[in-house]
Amino acid sequence: MDLKQDAFPAPRSGEEKSGRLLDVKDLHVEFHTRDGVVKAVNGVNYSVDAGETLAVLGESGSGKSVTAQAIMGILDMPPGKIPQGEILYRGQDMLKMSGEERRKIRGRKIAMIFQDALSSLNPVLSVGYQLGEMFRVHEGLSRKEAKTKAIELMEKVKIPAAKERVNDYPHQFSGGMRQR
Ligand SMILES: Nc1ncnc2c1ncn2[C@@H]1O[C@H](COP(=O)(O)OP(=O)(O)OP(=O)(O)O)[C@@H](O)[C@H]1O
Ligand SMILES: [Mg+2]
Structure with missing residues (x-):
C-alpha cells in the first residue's frame, strides 16, 4: 500500500489535546508463509494530529488492516514481520518499546474497532x-x-x-x- 495524505487540519487547544499523536514512517510489513513471502505493506507514511480524522482508502487486500494491526501491536509475529519502519506515538517509537510500555498505550491511548465486529x-x-x-x-x-x-x-x-x-x-x- 502506498499513501498520499490530504487530511483535515486539527483543532488545537490544551496540551494533551494538541500536537502530533501518531507518525507512521516508511512502514513495511511482510508475512513469511510456506508458499513464500507476502509483502503486505511497502513503505507507508502517515501522521495524525490530535483532533484530526484520517480516512485511509484502498482496494481490498492493499494493507489497510495490516497497517492498523502493526500500529496496535497485534500482528501475528510470526508469520508477520516488520523489517523496516517506525511507528511513533507522541514521538516515541512503539516498535522499540517493551511489551509493558506498549500495553499502557494500547486500550488507553490507541484502540481499534475491528472490521469483523x-x-x-x-x-x-x-x-x-x-x-x-x-x-x-x-x-x-x-x-x-x-x-x-x-x-x-x-x-x-x-x-x-x-x-x-x-x-x-x-x-x-x-x-x-x-x-x-
Ligand atoms: N496473517 C497473515 N498471513 C499472511 N498474509 C496475510 C495475513 N494477514 C494479512 N495478510 C495479507 O496481507 C495483505 C493485506 O491485507 P489487509 O487485511 O491489510 O487488507 P485490507 O486493505 O484491510 O483489505 P480489505 O479492504 O479487504 O479489508 C493481503 O494480501 C492479505 O492476504
Ligand atoms: Mg481490512
Missing part, C-alpha cells in the same frame, strides 16, 4: 461486560461503575434503549450496532 466480540459475554472491561482493567472501576460507563458509551453512539441493551449478547445486535 462479530468475531472480535466474545459470544458468551454481554456487550456491556465487554465494553466495561477497559474501564475495569485500565481504570480499576468496579463492575457496577464499569457498567454505567458502558451504558454512557452506548448512548453516545446512539444505541436505542442502552440501559436494557447493555445486557444483550453480541448476536442480538445488528452488524452496524456491533461496529459502533
